[in-house]
Amino acid sequence: MEEYLLKVDKVxxxxxxxxxxxTSVEEVSFQLKPGQxxxxxxxxxxxxSVTSLSIMRLLGKHGYVKNGSILFNGKDxxxxxxxxxxxxxxxxxxxxxxxxxxxxxxxxxxxxxxxEGIRLHMKLGKKEARNYAIEMLNSVGIxxxxxxxxxxxxxxxxxMRQRVMIAxxxxxxxxxxxxxxxxxxxxxxxxxxxLELMKKLRSQSNTAIILITHDLGVVAEMVDxxxxxxxxxxxxxxxxxxxxxxxxxxxxxGLIGSxxxxxxxxxxxxxxxxxxxxxxxxxxxxxxxxxxxxFATERCLQEQPNLIQLDETGEHKVRCWLAEEEAYVSRxxxxxxx
Amino acid sequence: MSLPTEIKIEKPSKERTGTPLxxxxxxxxYYPIKKGIFSKTVGHVxxxxxxxxxxxxGExxxxxxxxxxxxSTTGRAIxxxEKPSEGEIIFDGKNISNFTNREMRxxxxxxxxxxxxxYSSLNPRKRIGDLLSEPLLFHKLATPSEAKKKVEDMLEIVxxxxxxxxxxxxxxxxxxxxxxxxxxxxxxNPKLIVCDEPVSALDVSIQAQVLNLLKDLQxxxxxxxxxxxxxxxxxxxxxxRIAVMYLGNIVxxxxxxxxxxxxxxxxxxALLNAYPVPNPHLRGRQRIVLEGDVxxxxxxxxxxxxxxRCPIAQSKCxxxxxxxxxxxxxxACHFPIN
Numbered sequence: 092m093e094e095y096l097l098k099v100d101k102v103x104x105x106x107x108x109x110x111x112x113x114t115s116v117e118e119v120s121f122q123l124k125p126g127q128x129x130x131x132x133x134x135x136x137x138x139x140s141v142t143s144l145s146i147m148r149l150l151g152k153h154g155y156v157k158n159g160s161i162l163f164n165g166k167d168x169x170x171x172x173x174x175x176x177x178x179x180x181x182x183x184x185x186x187x188x189x190x191x192x193x194x195x196x197x198x199x200x201x202x203x204x205x206x207e208g209i210r211l212h213m214k215l216g217k218k219e220a221r222n223y224a225i226e227m228l229n230s231v232g233i234x235x236x237x238x239x240x241x242x243x244x245x246x247x248x249x250x251m252r253q254r255v256m257i258a259x260x261x262x263x264x265x266x267x268x269x270x271x272x273x274x275x276x277x278x279x280x281x282x283x284x285x286l287e288l289m290k291k292l293r294s295q296s297n298t299a300i301i302l303i304t305h306d307l308g309v310v311a312e313m314v315d316x317x318x319x320x321x322x323x324x325x326x327x328x329x330x331x332x333x334x335x336x337x338x339x340x341x342x343x344x345g346l347i348g349s350x351x352x353x354x355x356x357x358x359x360x361x362x363x364x365x366x367x368x369x370x371x372x373x374x375x376x377x378x379x380x381x382x383x384x385x386f387a388t389e390r391c392l393q394e395q396p397n398l399i400q401l402d403e404t405g406e407h408k409v410r411c412w413l414a415e416e417e418a419y420v421s422r423x424x425x426x427x428x429x
Numbered sequence: 430m431s432l433p434t435e436i437k438i439e440k441p442s443k444e445r446t447g448t449p450l451x452x453x454x455x456x457x458x459y460y461p462i463k464k465g466i467f468s469k470t471v472g473h474v475x476x477x478x479x480x481x482x483x484x485x486x487g488e489x490x491x492x493x494x495x496x497x498x499x500x501s502t503t504g505r506a507i508x509x510x511e512k513p514s515e516g517e518i519i520f521d522g523k524n525i526s527n528f529t530n531r532e533m534r535x536x537x538x539x540x541x542x543x544x545x546x547x548y549s550s551l552n553p554r555k556r557i558g559d560l561l562s563e564p565l566l567f568h569k570l571a572t573p574s575e576a577k578k579k580v581e582d583m584l585e586i587v588x589x590x591x592x593x594x595x596x597x598x599x600x601x602x603x604x605x606x607x608x609x610x611x612x613x614x615x616x617x618n619p620k621l622i623v624c625d626e627p628v629s630a631l632d633v634s635i636q637a638q639v640l641n642l643l644k645d646l647q648x649x650x651x652x653x654x655x656x657x658x659x660x661x662x663x664x665x666x667x668x669x670r671i672a673v674m675y676l677g678n679i680v681x682x683x684x685x686x687x688x689x690x691x692x693x694x695x696x697x698x699a700l701l702n703a704y705p706v707p708n709p710h711l712r713g714r715q716r717i718v719l720e721g722d723v724x725x726x727x728x729x730x731x732x733x734x735x736x737x738r739c740p741i742a743q744s745k746c747x748x749x750x751x752x753x754x755x756x757x758x759x760x761a762c763h764f765p766i767n
Binding site: 348 | 495496602604605632633634635636637638640641659660661662663665666699700702703704705706707708709710711712716718719720722723
């Protein structure tokens, strides 16, 4: 079996607040092989970004990983010292943020910001670093890259800034790239350019990617495996084809049905999930989705479902009582026939 | 080949009967660029550059395009939030483009707008009840006690409990605020509502709720919408006809089905192609990915404005400006796709 590059195991991330600790992400587990792309989808506030920030250890003063482990290359990122983490961050794991407008420092030139990481991690001299940075800018398709090196971020358009971010993130040849909503702030035509670019770079350097997005269209284009998160928990996990063809969790079904896409007919009504994501302070008891689920039963109100495997390979997992019962029934039937 | 020169008079389909509710003729919206200590005008940002369109009673016209193409400016010019630099806006037989603010007041009860950002378009210091009753009281359409009743009814229509009228905007989620925005636009019983990207700031499951609500309200109150959006899926779902804008002009306008089945302008085709489809089985499909960014509207290219990014541009495109031609399906392109 191939080695896993990243193994996230039952991670719980909490934030300290004046009113005690608040759990933002609970029991999130997934594995990633080199060159694989995993997508994390869900609505805002479901914990997708906090999961990625936990991996990067960028949780700020108040947040920390309380339980679980994040094994990257055999090292537990939740335990190692800050100095060790600094070696890894930006070097072996790098990140592209959502807002290309705010994630670049407005008072330094593009060249200055590009070279900082390159000189720190690759131990190159000034001149070499500069040439390398220009090379990186060229590889992400930025025209006039030498001139752009001396420009400030405000002079670039959104798509260009996101390209600079990608060039920066990829400059140290990371083994894992975390892309947090990399195209949400961009127009569709620019989004298509950036996605094509990410695909090209992925195939060239065998980088593993964690793609965080709420756009199921982007996920369908890009990833191998999907994790659907709801209210801080993983509710369904499957490879991309299974998830779209045979979604099991009512929330996943709702998400897929609620996107109006080009093939939707005007007469069809969109499936909408009523209500909104519950807040972290007052999570409902039982299944966290029961307040918005049309199939909720008495059991869903009381007991919390576990993430169970639906098939023998263990690739398709779901956290839902209904799916669990359904799976149980079908297994019973099989046994009867055998 | 003889093409009909008068394209504005045709009204073939069953929805488009009678005179247009709104007619825009050669709308131009220029913003001066000022430089130097004497604020000399050195040029103009041509946000909207000679746009003409008609909206018929009871229909929804979708307006799509990338950011910066002038779609929001058009919407704002229609409700006279900005005075157009040139051109006429004829609403219900009256040319409102040169109305004074006082004259506009009588029209405002019939012409309303829903804004994109539900977080900044509601006054944080006012209770919902006051926000919604203000237009009624201002236009002297109701006494305070009648207004209270009407506000309660309206909250119910948009799917919020009556008791919410005593709350402040910060107590609501994005989807709920957008419902309040819709209620505010609807309370004066308008004929035309300009929806300026009403769902793009919302989560997918909430987008579906709001789109369904807008559709229901249209049927119930016989509303006419101008729906501005950049998500093609949402625009297709709600619109009867779609107009595609590029750099301040309409490049193609047709009935929704026709536009999606048979796009004629290369830009429309590229937009349709760039839209990520939430179906992993369609990954390998042929796509046109546009190169580069939208040119600056301060310095638009000569000839066809799209020629800098067009995959099939020829020398004619660089010199001659194409005119919007065609009866049922109008397109502004020298070499339309068959």
